[in-house]
Amino acid sequence: MAKIRPETQLVHLGRNPKYTQKGVNPIIQRTSSVIFDSVEDKKHAIRHRANGVLMYGRRGTQTHFAFQEAMTELECGAGCVLYPSGAAAITNAIMSFISSGEHILVTGSAYDPTQNFCDKILTNLNVETNYFDPLIGEQIADLIRPNTRIVFLESPGSITMEVHDLPAIVKAVRHKSPDIIIMIDNTWAAGVLLKPLLFDADISIQSATKYINGHSDGMLGVAVANQRCIETLRENSYLLGQTADPDTVYMAGRGLHTLATRLKQHETSSLAIANWLAEHPAVEQVFHPALPSNPGHQYFKRDFTGANGLFSFQLKNRLSPEQFSQFLDHFTHFKMGYSWGGFESLILGYQTEDLISMRQYDYQPKLGSFFRVHIGLEHPQDLMDDLQRAFDRL
Ligand SMILES: *Cc1c(COP(=O)(O)O)cnc(C)c1O
Numbered sequence: 001m002a003k004i005r006p007e008t009q010l011v012h013l014g015r016n017p018k019y020t021q022k023g024v025n026p027i028i029q030r031t032s033s034v035i036f037d038s039v040e041d042k043k044h045a046i047r048h049r050a051n052g053v054l055m056y057g058r059r060g061t062q063t064h065f066a067f068q069e070a071m072t073e074l075e076c077g078a079g080c081v082l083y084p085s086g087a088a089a090i091t092n093a094i095m096s097f098i099s100s101g102e103h104i105l106v107t108g109s110a111y112d113p114t115q116n117f118c119d120k121i122l123t124n125l126n127v128e129t130n131y132f133d134p135l136i137g138e139q140i141a142d143l144i145r146p147n148t149r150i151v152f153l154e155s156p157g158s159i160t161m162e163v164h165d166l167p168a169i170v171k172a173v174r175h176k177s178p179d180i181i182i183m184i185d186n187t188w189a190a191g192v193l194l195k196p197l198l199f200d201a202d203i204s205i206q207s208a209t210k211y212i213n214g215h216s217d218g219m220l221g222v223a224v225a226n227q228r229c230i231e232t233l234r235e236n237s238y239l240l241g242q243t244a245d246p247d248t249v250y251m252a253g254r255g256l257h258t259l260a261t262r263l264k265q266h267e268t269s270s271l272a273i274a275n276w277l278a279e280h281p282a283v284e285q286v287f288h289p290a291l292p293s294n295p296g297h298q299y300f301k302r303d304f305t306g307a308n309g310l311f312s313f314q315l316k317n318r319l320s321p322e323q324f325s326q327f328l329d330h331f332t333h334f335k336m337g338y339s340w341g342g343f344e345s346l347i348l349g350y351q352t353e354d355l356i357s358m359r360q361y362d363y364q365p366k367l368g369s370f371f372r373v374h375i376g377l378e379h380p381q382d383l384m385d386d387l388q389r390a391f392d393r394l
Contacts, residue, residue, distance in 0.1 A: 006192055006305075007260040014070030014253045018052070019062050026066035028250045032057035050079070050234060059238065063246040067253040074191045074256070075204045077224035081237045082244040086187060086207020089221025091117050093203055094150060096236035097181045097229075100126040102149040107164070108361030109134045109157025111185060115360060131360035134162035135296055138172040148177060153201070154185035155194070156296070159350065159358060159372050161287040161312055163296030166199050166303055174200065181229060187211075190341075191224075192263060193304045202229045210341025211308065214255040214262055218248040262343075262377070266309030269383070270375040276384055277313050282391050284368045287312040309375035310340050315368035319394070324349060324369060326393045333378050333386045340374035345383055348372045 004012075019026035034054040036042035049055040052065045060068065060082070068080040083089040094117070098104060106118055108131040118129035132143055134157050151173050155164040166184075173180050183203040184196045190211035196204040206212065208220040221244075225233045267290075274288040286293050288311035289300040300307075319327060327349065328336055334347040350370040356363065375383060 009074070010192075010256050010258075010260045013073060013256050014066045016066060016069060019066035026250070026253060027062055028246050029061035029063050030246050031061055050231075058241075058243045060243075061246050063249050063253075064244070067249045070253060070256055071191065071222050071224055075186070075224035076195050076197045077204065077230070078227040079230035079234060080222060080224045081230075081234050081242070082249060083221030083223070083237070083242050084244050085219045086205070086209055086221040087113050087117075088242060089205045089207070089223045090114050090185060091121070092237045092240050092242055093183055093205055093223045093233060094118075094122070094152065095240060096233050098122070098125075098127050098149050101147060103128045103130070103145050103147045104150040104152060105129075105140065105143055105148060106131050106152040106360075107134045107154050107157060108132055108359055108363065109160050109162050110152065110154045111158040111187075112358050114152070114154070114185065115358075133361040134164055137165040137168040140169050141172040141176045144173065144176045144180070148180055151180055151182050152185075153183065153196075154187075156188055156289050156294075156300070159312060159370075160355065160363070161289060161294055163289050163294065163300040163304075165296070165299045166194075166196065166201070170200050187341075188308065188310060189304065190259060190263060190308065192259060193306050193308065197224065197226055199303070202226050203233065207341075208252045208255075209339060211259060211263065211266075212255050212341075213248075213252050214259065214342060215251070216339065216342030216344065218251045220244055220248050220252050222252075263306065263308050265377055266375055267307045269377075269380040270307065270309040270311055272380045273373075273375055273384055273387070274311055274313075277387070280391070282315055282317070282394070284314045284316045284366055287314070308341075309345075310372070311375075312370060312372045314366055314370045317369070318351065318367050319369040323394050324351070327369075327390045330393065331386050331390060333383055334373065342374075343377045344374075345376035345378055346374040 045053050045055040049059050071080040182201045184201050186196050186204040187207045187210050203223055203225045206222045208222045274286050277283050278286045290307040334345045337346050352365045355365045
C-alpha cells in the first residue's frame with residue numbers, strides 16, 4: 001500500500017468502526033460505573049483494561065479509547081494516557097518515573113509551569129533538577145550523573161523558540177546511560193510536525209488544549225509512550241488519579257480531522273508575517289523556527305516537516321511602561337492572553353527581566369521588548385495592518 005500522507009491519516013484517525021457504531025464519528029460515552037454481566041466478565045475486564053475493554057470510568061470509555069488509538073498512531077507509540085490538562089500530563093509523566101534521591105535534567109527554555117513544578121514540588125520530594133542550554137546537543141552527556149533518571153526536552157522552547165538537536169541529545173543520553181527516560185513536550189509540533197518517538201525519545205507529551213483541540217474551548221493533556229514506558233506511565237498516572245472527561249476528549253478527536261489543514265494555514269500566515277517583521281525597521285530579531293535567524297534553525301530544517309502559527313519577535317528598543325501598554329492595549333485582531341493553537345490570534349509582551357526570570361541557563365537576551373504571537377486564521381494582511389498600527393502608536 002502507498003504511504004499514507006498526514007492529511008489523509010488525520011481524516012481517518014480515531015474512527016475505528018468499533019467506536020463509531022456506523023456513524024462517521026466515535027460515540028460520546030459518559031459513564032462512571034461499568035456494568036459486568038458476570039464474575040467471568042469482570043475478570044475479563046480487569047485483564048484487558050489496557051486494551052480497549054471497559055472496566056471503570058476513570059480507566060476510560062469508548063470515546064477515550066478512540067482518541068487514545070488516534071494519538072498512539074499519530075505519535076508512533078505503543079499507547080497513550082490522557083490527563084485533564086497539558087500541565088497534568090507533564091507533571092504526571094515525570095512523577096511516574098522519578099523517585100526521591102534521583103536527578104532530572106530539564107531544558108532551560110521549558111514551559112514556565114514545568115520549571116516551577118520542578119523547583120517547587122520535585123525539590124520538596126528530594127529530587128534535584130538541573131537545567132541546560134537548549135542548544136547543548138551531545139554535551140548533555142557531561143551533565144548526566146549516576147542518579148539521573150529523566151531528561152526532559154521541549155522543542156522549540158516556550159517563548160524563546162530554541163530548537164534542540166534532538167538526535168544528538170538522544171544519542172548522547174543513550175550512550176552514557178541507557179536507562180534514562182527521555183521525555184519531550186511536543187505541543188508546538190502537535191504530533192504532526194515532529195515525531196519524537198521516531199527519534200527514540202520515550203514519551204511525547206502534548207497540551208491538546210492547543211492545536212489538537214484547535215478552538216480554545218477545552219483543556220486536555222496527552223502523553224504517548226513507547227513499549228518500554230507505556231505500562232508504568234499508564235498505571236502510575238491511574239494511581240495518581242488522572243482522567244479526562246469524554247466530551248472534551250471528543251472535541252480533541254474532532255480537532256484531529258482538520259489539524260493538517262489548519263496547521264498549513266497557520267504556517268503560511270505566520271511565515272508571511274514573520275518575514276514582514278524581519279524587514280521591519282523597529283524589529284531587531286524574529287524567533288520563528290523556519291527563519292534562519294532562529295536559534296537551532298538548522299535542526300528545525302532537518303527534523304521538522306513544517307511550522308505553525310506560534311513565534312516571537314524582539315524590538316530594537318526597550319519600550320517604556322507607557323509605550324509597552326500603548327503597543328499592547330489597542331489591537332483590533334490580536335487579543336492579549338495565555339495559550340495558543342486556536343483559530344484566533346494572540347499576543348503577549350515581555351521585557352528583558354521577564355525573559356531572564358524564565359530562562360534557567362546562561363541566556364543573554366538583547367535589550368529590546370519582546371513579543372510572542374500566535375497567528376490565527378484571520379487574513380494575514382489584516383494582522384500585519386494591526387501590528388503596523390501598534391508600531392505607529394509608539
Ligand atoms: C500550554 C502549554 C502547556 C500546558 O498545557 P495546558 O493544557 O494549558 O495545561 C504545556 N506545554 C506547552 C509547551 C504549552 O504551550
